[in-house]
Amino acid sequence: MPKIHPETKVLIIKRLKTRSTADVADTFNVSQRQVQRIKKTFEDTGDVFDKPRSGRPRKTTAREDRLLARKSKASPFSTAAELHETWSPEVPVSTRTVCRILSRNGLRGRISAQKPALNKRQLKNRVAFAKAHSLLKGWMLEKWKKVNFSDESSVELHHSCRKYCRRPTGARMDPRFTQKTVKFGGGKIMVWGYIQYGGVREICRMEGNINSLKYQEILATSYIPNHKRGQILQQDGAPSHTSISTSKFLKAKKIKMLQDWPAQSPDMNIIEHMWGRMKEEAWKTKPKNIDELWEACKTAFFAIPDDFINKLYESLPNRMDAVLQAHGSHTRY
Known part of the structure; x- marks a missing residue:
């Protein structure tokens, strides 16, 4: 409740002599309860000034x-x-x-968000892509439904993140209140997957370094069997995705691509939310080795509700608008 200036209080007391409490409250844009308190203070003390309050005075100006x-x-x-x-x-x-x-002063300590570094060229490319795929250019939900989003992701066996706990004073090193870590994450796996509107999805485990031939094998076994005419494949600009060999392979298979995908744009690729949810659920099972981790990831990926995927697709027009509003910079997505 805002504090009322003493001069305003004096004017309120004068108005109360001829007008009701409700009228005075409306005139000075304050509540009736405030007007009543000012009136009572004046009747009790003959003044409108607040009494000195107890407590330690402020040290700073x-x-x-x-x-x-x-x-x-x-x-x-x-x-x-x-x-x-x-x-x-x-x-x-x-x-x-x-x-x-x-x-x-509204400056509270918070953990800063981690976002990819963007140079001027990348900012320009993100704006250009968002403009070309905005509602004004006809990219409504019906058009986005034809796009299949794909990406790779690494999953550590033992993930590390900041966790808060409540502990007694002096118990910082008590094993009950420490977070256990493993050097190099205890091993990790690489996965590739894609999603379609309606809930169709696929995930596969990737072994070793991925070159163009391995990537083409993944597409041949995990994507092309489910690909339908008119669908568009989205992929990032990784070398194995954009090589001459892969481009010829996709052309031969008559796979239409979403063109000019901007680099450093995880906020525009909705499958990133699938990876985040999959990892959270997989880690809850506490896998003991990378094979158990893969099984947990696969189970978690296919357990995500279809409605979750559909809502991600529905957010795409807003994502493009958010990129434009941010002039190509990071968005809340």
Whole structure:
């Protein structure tokens, strides 16, 4: 509830002599409850000013707080301790106070999102692709339904990510509160897959380094048998995907491609969400080796509901619009 200026309170008291509480509240754009409190305070004390409140007074001034907020905005990756060292208020304060001041200014500490680095050429290509596949160019859901999205992904046996826990003071190294890690992730597998609107999907395990011939074998066994006339295959610009050999193979098989796919664009490839969900479910089974990991991934991939895939397709027009709104930069997807 916003604080009312003392001069406004005086005007409210004057208006109450001739008008109702509801009329005064509407006139000054405040609630009736606030008007009633001001009236009662005036009747009890003969004044409209707030009484001095108990509690420790603030150590920093509003000007010092603004300076700290500007320093944080200029260097968003600086910690509270680092900002504390470069900020010099008249009264010494703790790092915790620095955190509270930043929070009051809407600058709360968060884990930064990890996104691919984009150069000017890539930004330009992302905008060009989004424009060419926007609603204005006729790319509605019905047209996106014809596109089959594909990609590769690596899955570690033991994944590592930041996990929060609640523990007593001094128990940081207690085994109950530590996250166990394995060097190099304990091994990993590479998978390739694709999805269609309606829930049709396929996944296969990839062995060793993938060259053009291996990629063509994957397409021949895992994609082409399910390919229908009029469908379009989306793939990224990996060398094995865009080589002369693969291009001739796709042309011979009469596979139509989604042209000019921009590099560094996982937010535009909806199969990335499939990989994320598949990995989460696979890791929950706690596989002991990479063969068990592959079985868990395969089970999790085919267990994802068809409706989940359909909703990803439905988000594509909004994804193109988001890329345009961001001028080719990262989007929330």
